[in-house]
Structures are given as C-alpha cells and as structure tokens.
Amino acid sequence: MADLEWGTEVGILEGKNILVTGVLTDGSIAFHIARLAQEEGAQVVLTGFGRGLSLTTRIAGRLPKPAPIIELDVTNQEHLDALATEVKKHLPHLDGVVHSIGFAPEAALGGNFLNTAWEDVATAVQVSAYSLKSLTMACHPLFKDGASVVGLDFDAQVAWPKYDWMGVAKAALESTSRYLARDLGKDNVRINLIAAGPIRTIAAKSIPGFNEFENVWNERSPLKWDVADPVPAAQGAVALLSDWFPKTTGEIIHVDGGLHAMG
Numbered sequence: 001m002a003d004l005e006w007g008t009e010v011g012i013l014e015g016k017n018i019l020v021t022g023v024l025t026d027g028s029i030a031f032h033i034a035r036l037a038q039e040e041g042a043q044v045v046l047t048g049f050g051r052g053l054s055l056t057t058r059i060a061g062r063l064p065k066p067a068p069i070i071e072l073d074v075t076n077q078e079h080l081d082a083l084a085t086e087v088k089k090h091l092p093h094l095d096g097v098v099h100s101i102g103f104a105p106e107a108a109l110g111g112n113f114l115n116t117a118w119e120d121v122a123t124a125v126q127v128s129a130y131s132l133k134s135l136t137m138a139c140h141p142l143f144k145d146g147a148s149v150v151g152l153d154f155d156a157q158v159a160w161p162k163y164d165w166m167g168v169a170k171a172a173l174e175s176t177s178r179y180l181a182r183d184l185g186k187d188n189v190r191i192n193l194i195a196a197g198p199i200r201t202i203a204a205k206s207i208p209g210f211n212e213f214e215n216v217w218n219e220r221s222p223l224k225w226d227v228a229d230p231v232p233a234a235q236g237a238v239a240l241l242s243d244w245f246p247k248t249t250g251e252i253i254h255v256d257g258g259l260h261a262m263g
Helices: 029-039 051-060 077-088 118-142 164-187 210-220 231-241
Strands: 002-005 008-010 017-020 043-048 069-071 094-099 143-153 189-196 251-255
Touching (some): 029 043, 029 231, 043 051, 051 069, 094 118, 118 164, 189 231, 231 251
Parallel strands (some): 094 143, 143 189, 189 251
Antiparallel strands (some): 002 008
16 A cells, blocks of 8 residues: 555555456455455456356455456457457456466376377467467557556476476466567556466366475475465565556566575
C-alpha cells in the first residue's frame, strides 16, 4: 500500500482493470491474484470454460467483491475473437492480463516422453504456450495506454522428473513471452512470467509423482517452501501488474524460495 497523504492509503492497483484466467479453486495462484488485485483496488473480470466454468463461478463467490465471468476457451478462435467485446460489457479497457493456463494430456506426462504422440504434444504446447500469444492479442484492442501481461510458469531450465512434454511446453511459454515482449514493447505492453515453486493445485495433482518435486524443494530450497501456500507467487504477479515495474519486460521472476539459484 502506498501513502499519498497522511492517513490515506491507496492500493497499488487502484483504478486498474485486470482480466484473470484459470481461477478454479481457492487454493490456486490465480484465485489469490484475483483476490489481492481486488484488495489493491483493481476491478477484476474472470474467464473459464467447459466444466471449469461452473467451478470458476462458484469460487468467484469467495472473492472480496463480485467479479464478472466470461467464457473463454483459448483454443477456440471464436471465443478469442469475441473476447474484447465481452470484456467491454463489464470494463471499458484492460490494464493487465493474467495467463494462468496450462494443460498436457496424460500421455504427455509421467515418464512417457519417448513415446508421446505428436497430437498430445501439440495439445500441450498450444494450450500451455501458444495461448499466451492468443490471449494477449485477443486482449490487445483493450489496452489503453499499455498494459502488463503476467503468465505463470514452472522453471524450464532443466528436465524435471516425469514433467516431460509439459516441461517442453513451459520452455515454449518462456520463449513466447520474450518474443511478445520484443514485438509489443512499442505499445508499452510488458510481458513477464512468475516462475513459482511447486504448489498443490488442480494442475499439480495431474502430474504423476508430484511429491518428488516437494521433496526436492524441502531438501534444497534456501528459503523454507510451503507447497500449500500460493500467496507468495500471487503477490509477485500483483507486483508485476502494478506500476512498480514500469520498465521490466521479457523477464522471469522466480518465486521459488531461491531453489533456481542453487547448484
């Protein structure tokens, strides 16, 4: 919170309009980004699709303030083409976008790397990486005086046990963010990622052997890591959505207890 006058506090997102994807449970990083964004003064609109839409609708009721919900499947071009129009029904423009989208078919995870068919790999890359470009460009007409786009990442510098093609998709996400930063900088659009440590989310439960990640962090993270606490990663995302990082783009901010820096 920033003090503008004696006794007056204004949130770091005061007056901003933020679109948040991927709110499925109140244990998700995306939920806490939406919550903190509202608490810091932002107006928030959520997206969901398919069976997850009902989950998003239910969980949205746990936010501090009501948040409109728009149906959006990032692999559906009709949804993408209509997104700006749908957002304008609730907000005049957008100042920030949160990309919390990732999926890999079961065959692309769990140690099946050498046998995964291209169709499954293609799904993982399209949903988890290409969608950052799709979502950003669908929202681009709503960016008034620039914007901050923040994606959620899991560090792809190394090969993780059983993460397989999702790891490849995250590497593609990281590269996509850099190219978007290059091409959209002229519009004052910042593209950054939060590389969070492992959090027990719905997505994590779909990863076979997730407990192996937990063991690695328990043993090697210099700062104590809690796989049940999504708030630190959410705080990092909210900071990037604010005006406090005006000249940071193409960056990966690690919120992982420092493990990425350890040998």
